[in-house]
Amino acid sequence: MGSTLYHIGFNRDDLGSNPPTLALLSGDPQRAYQIADQYLENVQRLSENRGLHSYWGVLPNGCPILSATSGMGAPSLSIVVNELVQIGIKKIIRIGTCGSIQDHVKTGSIVISQAALCRQGAANDIAPIEYPASADPFLTVALVQAAKELELTHHLGITASVDTFYEGQERTDSANPTLLRSLQNITEEYRALNILNYEMEAGTLFKMAGVYHFAAACVCGVLAQRTRHEQIDLDHKDLAIDSAIRVAILTAQNCE
Numbered sequence: 001m002g003s004t005l006y007h008i009g010f011n012r013d014d015l016g017s018n019p020p021t022l023a024l025l026s027g028d029p030q031r032a033y034q035i036a037d038q039y040l041e042n043v044q045r046l047s048e049n050r051g052l053h054s055y056w057g058v059l060p061n062g063c064p065i066l067s068a069t070s071g072m073g074a075p076s077l078s079i080v081v082n083e084l085v086q087i088g089i090k091k092i093i094r095i096g097t098c099g100s101i102q103d104h105v106k107t108g109s110i111v112i113s114q115a116a117l118c119r120q121g122a123a124n125d126i127a128p129i130e131y132p133a134s135a136d137p138f139l140t141v142a143l144v145q146a147a148k149e150l151e152l153t154h155h156l157g158i159t160a161s162v163d164t165f166y167e168g169q170e171r172t173d174s175a176n177p178t179l180l181r182s183l184q185n186i187t188e189e190y191r192a193l194n195i196l197n198y199e200m201e202a203g204t205l206f207k208m209a210g211v212y213h214f215a216a217a218c219v220c221g222v223l224a225q226r227t228r229h230e231q232i233d234l235d236h237k238d239l240a241i242d243s244a245i246r247v248a249i250l251t252a253q254n255c256e
């Protein structure tokens, strides 16, 4: 018997005789549960350690997959991804949420990341700052095809992955009264550089994929429209998240 991985709380032996090679990875443990509960069959709870809930289940086509939790931010994600790779995971699709910084990318829609501007400290422990943060092209095209098949409003483009929800995404409506000069107007600059959205994990995930030899992709539901205001649009939250999940599930079915 292999030993239990310290943070995710399970090991390869817990995954049965046909262990999954694909993991759907959500920031939110509730989303990891929702995916298992609504979209997988024969679900088994693997662990609920430190909020990093993980579930084993079977896709409608009979393939086993994992639905796991990264936690928020790149340091937590880096630990979970390292351990998932140690137990044999070869493909990871992040199912996240994000804020749009472009007028045409509306709340309720989804963004599929072709690459990330990676402004994340954790990634610098894994690869040099200049190392590309690019998504796996095959998984990414599969996500786009799934979004088309499901007739969901989707956007393919570059994502900004940053370490903080407030300062790093240039939010001024927060407890911090002083936004650093280096972050003031950064959203406008990113908008001009054709970046679509802000989130907090994809860049580090993509760099890890390059270094560790696994395939990674990311689909995020859009919860905030930063060209209008800073707040989360709760009216479109369920639509955005359900759309991201459905696209990832169909992709997993087509890839496995």
Ligand SMILES: O=P(O)(O)O[C@H]1O[C@H](CO)[C@@H](O)[C@H]1O
Residues within 6 Å of the ligand: 026, 027, 028, 071, 072, 073, 095, 096, 097, 098, 165, 199, 200, 201
């Ligand atoms: O909804 P998740 O997957 O957590 O993703 C986004 O939401 C969190 C911030 O609210 C960050 O983790 C960000 O990347």
Ligand SMILES: O=c1cc[nH]c(=O)[nH]1
Residues within 6 Å of the ligand: 097, 098, 099, 100, 165, 169, 198, 199, 200, 223, 224
């Ligand atoms: O604006 C947002 C919404 C969700 N997640 C983020 O990181 N930013």
